[in-house]
Amino acid sequence: MILTKFIFHRLLGWKIEGDFDRNILKSVVIVVPHTSWHDFYIGAFARKLLRTEINFVAKKELFKWPFGAYFRWMGGTPLDRSGGMNKVEAIASIFSEKKEFRMALAPEGTRKKVDRWRTGFYFIALEADVPIIPVAFNYKIKTVKIGQAFYPTGNIEADLDELHQFYDGVVGKIPAKT
Numbered sequence: 001m002i003l004t005k006f007i008f009h010r011l012l013g014w015k016i017e018g019d020f021d022r023n024i025l026k027s028v029v030i031v032v033p034h035t036s037w038h039d040f041y042i043g044a045f046a047r048k049l050l051r052t053e054i055n056f057v058a059k060k061e062l063f064k065w066p067f068g069a070y071f072r073w074m075g076g077t078p079l080d081r082s083g084g085m086n087k088v089e090a091i092a093s094i095f096s097e098k099k100e101f102r103m104a105l106a107p108e109g110t111r112k113k114v115d116r117w118r119t120g121f122y123f124i125a126l127e128a129d130v131p132i133i134p135v136a137f138n139y140k141i142k143t144v145k146i147g148q149a150f151y152p153t154g155n156i157e158a159d160l161d162e163l164h165q166f167y168d169g170v171v172g173k174i175p176a177k178t
Helices: 002-011 038-050 068-073 087-097 120-128 156-166
Strands: 015-017 026-032 056-059 076-079 101-105 132-138 143-146
Touching (some): 002 038, 015 038, 026 120, 038 132, 056 101, 068 076, 076 087, 087 120, 120 132, 120 156, 132 156
Parallel strands (some): 015 143, 026 101, 026 132
Antiparallel strands (some): 132 143
16 A cells, blocks of 8 residues: 555655545446546556445456456456346446445546547436446546535436536546547
8 A cells, every 4th residue: 555655646646635435335436537548547546545446347258368357356347238138227237236336437438539428327327226426537636536426316417517517627638638
């Protein structure tokens, strides 16, 4: 942990603002903006320092040898979409199988600049009956900011407007893609 703190805070110059509510064991964690592969290790350092299990889902084929053990160790869960189940239902069902599951994803769905977020994260949270926790990687001020749990109401337009407010002024690694 000392080495992680030294690298994250001293060498890279990052800080963390906020924390995850330890009473909320299941959530959809949206990380915005996602403009670079650097987001991966910034997130890995932050979750280590916060001592919080953060998960992700990926197609089941990635969990085969030789990388399967690594992806599981990093918090991954294989997603089996066979049997005609749609992706939202398939991911929501994972929440019911786990005691603790905080699924991180980038609502942009890409590292490119987008005009609007994809909404799968929102419908996963509704289907799984879990809150959405906004997290910002602000490269301008080198801060990982963790927001309060947001419980979707079903009014997607109003809810997305509120979630977007959390990210006002946040700048990604590649500002032109923010």
